[in-house]
Amino acid sequence: MATDDQQLEIPPFFVCPISLDIMKDPVTVPTGITYERDFIEKWVFAQKNQTCPVTKLPLSVNVDLTPNHTLRRLIQSWCSINVSRGVERFPTPKPLASKSQISKLLHDHNSKSADEQIKCLKKLKSIAAISDANKRCIETAGGAEFAASLITLEDSSELVVEDEYVGASDEALSMLHLLQLSDPFLKSLATNEFITALTRIMRDGCYDSRVYAVMILKSITEVANTTQMAGLKPEFFTEIVQLLKDEVTPKATRAGLHVLINVSPVGRSRVKAVEAGAVRVLIDMLLDSSEKRVCEMVLTVLDQLCQCAEGRAEVLCHGAGVAIVSKKILRVSKVGSERASRVLHSLAKYSGSPAVLHEMMEAGVVAKLCLVLQVDSGARTKERAREILKMHAITWKNSKCLPLALLSSYPRS
Structure with missing residues (x-):
């Protein structure tokens, strides 16, 4: 200018x-x-x-x-x-939507056919795209509630009569994602009925709808309370794990990992996630991915799942489980190293049978932990490595598998 x-x-x-x-x-x-x-x-x-x-x-x-x-x-x-x-005169901004305008639009299309409802949703999306203020207006005027009702409707008996609701549900899902819903409204969606509908969409929905469904679930699980998350059905975890396995999109993968991170602090949820096959899929992701953020999130979920016996057992059952977790230490980030060290600490403390301790030695875990003590790996990672090594010093310290160059770093008990 x-x-x-x-x-x-x-x-x-x-x-x-x-x-x-x-x-x-x-x-x-x-x-x-x-x-x-x-x-x-x-x-x-x-x-x-x-x-x-x-x-x-x-x-x-x-x-x-x-x-x-x-x-x-x-x-x-x-x-x-x-x-x-060289200064350009900018046009007068478009007028914002009013609550009465949105309410009238919803009233005129609420009881119409699915085709009319889809037209209404598309009109709402075009209004929402103008500004964040319009998004808030649509939500407060009932637009988000209208869209949510169409999503749950697809699970009702009316679907048998009118298959066209399927299209309305997909459009409603994309609109909810666009609205960037407020925390209070997201909390209101944390119901068994709505989460069941999103679970079905993750299983049977089209490509885009599966992505929107898991993105909305990510937002819901970020604000929902522990009581709301405690009752999640096994099917919920099955579809989250399947979505991770399918690698639908990088964004959907990260959202799915976020969902597991958000719900896994609940004890029953950990067990359900493990039973759905989460541990095997997560370890396979560590083997295939070198992306820093994805590896950090995978290790965070594994750390949470290893808080239960079922999770630790699955890590040990995977042929590459112990080795790949150890390998990620010092190779991802300080956060990744800290999460990986927590996984190894859980295995060593609660599942440290002679066979497991031997596997950890053979897989290079003990050598890696000694190396952690020699480099700048972060205070918490270093302290946890020291704890693990002290925990099983009698078994590991004099092992022939431990390189002599690292033996001097082995902590004294």
Whole structure:
């Protein structure tokens, strides 16, 4: 926005106080500060911050963003005056949706055919795409609830009569994903009925719907309480594990891992995940993947599953389980090393039979743990390695499999 020989001076009150870009759609929050709409919407709705970036005063989840028409007109006028200096005049922003507009749209299509409902959902999606404020408006006006009802409807007896609801369900699923739902609404979706519907979609749905289903499940499990997660059915874990096995998309894989991380702190959920074959699939993922974030997440889930006897038994039953977990130490990240060391600690502490200890020696686990003590591997990883080595020093310290170069690092008991 400047000529080659002269820097164009922008009036400071035309600039968003945080992003430092010239504002095109200025809005004022209840604290009195004016921001660019895109910035403050992302700050509040997408990033879920609840304070004003400048004043640090609290903002509600459904904060009112009041258009600052006077400032916008001043900026547009200034742009027009400086057109010769390379400044482009931006158009007037599209008007935002109103709650009454959304309510009327829902009322007009709620009892219509599935084709009409799909048209309604597509119209809602186009409105939602304009701004985050529109997404919040659609949710508060009942649009998200309408979409959720179509998803659960597919599991009802009405599906036998009208197969076209299947198409409406797919469209509803994509709209829910687009809306970036608020935490309170996500908590309301953590019901047996809705999660069962998403489980079925992960099993029978089309390519895109399977991805949307697991992404929504990720969001639900992030905010749901322990009681809501304790009653998850075995089929839920079966389909999450199958989705990981199918490698639908990298995004779906990460979402599926997030779901397992979110639900595995519940003891019964760990056992159900293990029974669904999660451990074998996770170890196979470690063998095949070198992506840092995926490996960290896989090791996090394995650490949680090894908190139960069934999980530890499955790791030991996999021919490469102990070896690949050990191999990831010092090769992924400090987080990955810490998670892997926790898995080995669980195996050594609770499943340290003579056969297991021999396998850990043969697989190079003991040598790797000695190496951890010699390098910068993180304080927690180093301390856990020391604990494991001390735990079975009588068995390991004088083993011929331990390289002499590492023997000096073996901790004294």
